[in-house]
């Protein structure tokens with residue numbers, strides 16, 4: 108009983124303090140905010156607090172406070188690679204968005220803030236006659252999320268063009284990283300599932316005719332429209348398509364399809380009939396529906412091929428840990 112009173116008093120004090128720390132004119136604070144409104148899968152219960160900071164200064168004081176008070180926190184962009192739990196998140200979600208979307212182009216060097224939309228960044232660079240980001244033109248999400256995931260398509264990753272970046276540690280100190288220190292490898296970086304908050308990145312692109320870049324982007328978008336489901340909520344490819352997997356049994360979509368799992372459904376979570384590496388939310392899917400479907404796919408594929416699929420998508424536990432969706436220990 109006393110524990111319960113103590114917890115709610117602590118929570119009320121934290122909410123009051125955060126509201127005070129984030130100047131509401133430039134930032135936004137929401138309490139008990141449904142996380143399904145902040146991810147492309149449209150799944151997830153409430154976060155105690157969700158903050159959309161308006162300035163680096165706000166992020167600094169907020170992170171310092173959360174660290175001192177030992178409050179769990181999580182940085183997100185557009186939530187296009189995340190599965191939130193139906194129970195939500197007991198802590199503070201920091202959403203890096205529109206207030207951090209400035210892009211500066213100087214010759215072949217592009218400096219972009221972490222909240223910039225990947226799609227808009229690709230288009231802006233294309234219009235400026237800079238090539239190297241065409242492969243991200245159809246990827247939802249922010250530059251920060253893309254860097255953390257080393258996301259990309261056509262066997263490329265954003266890390267290929269990163270020169271350096273700036274990130275903040277959990278105590279509010281900013282650090283610079285040259286490309287070699289970022290640990291970029293296939294769909295991973297040192298920033299993934301870590302406490303770092305990426306603030307901005309400097310990219311090096313190469314000059315090419317805007318018309319040629321535009322044509323290449325249209326072709327990429329056309330192919331994606333044909334291949335990928337677009338109507339219902341999803342989080343893109345659920346399983347990683349590693350080189351080793353490609354070489355031994357083929358890409359995950361093909362393997363899942365050959366295992367006869369297209370259209371398999373648990374609750375409202377369904378293996379897309381259009382592309383089997385996508386799980387779509389038919390309306391009211393819960394996090395457990397998706398997790399059970401992921402387990403089923405992995406078991407069946409393992410039984411047929413002897414290969415263990417690994418997830419690209421991440422699960423956020425109620426305590427704030429970010430783990431691979433196939434991680435059995437959450």
Ligand SMILES: Cc1cc2nc3c(=O)[nH]c(=O)nc-3n(C[C@H](O)[C@H](O)[C@H](O)COP(=O)(O)OP(=O)(O)OC[C@H]3O[C@@H](n4cnc5c(N)ncnc54)[C@H](O)[C@@H]3O)c2cc1C
Nearest residue numbers: 184185186187188248249251252253255258259305342343
């Ligand atoms: C329809 C669809 C198609 C997709 N296609 C592709 C594709 O072709 N290739 C591909 O790679 N991905 C694809 N994705 C997945 C996703 O869009 C990318 O991983 C994207 O880069 C994630 O960006 P985000 O801002 O949404 O990050 P989130 O999903 O919000 O976060 C992803 C991870 O990055 C971390 N993160 C986010 N922002 C920051 C920050 N500022 N600092 C530190 N860490 C941060 C989060 O903590 C989390 O661990 C697709 C998704 C969808 C829905």
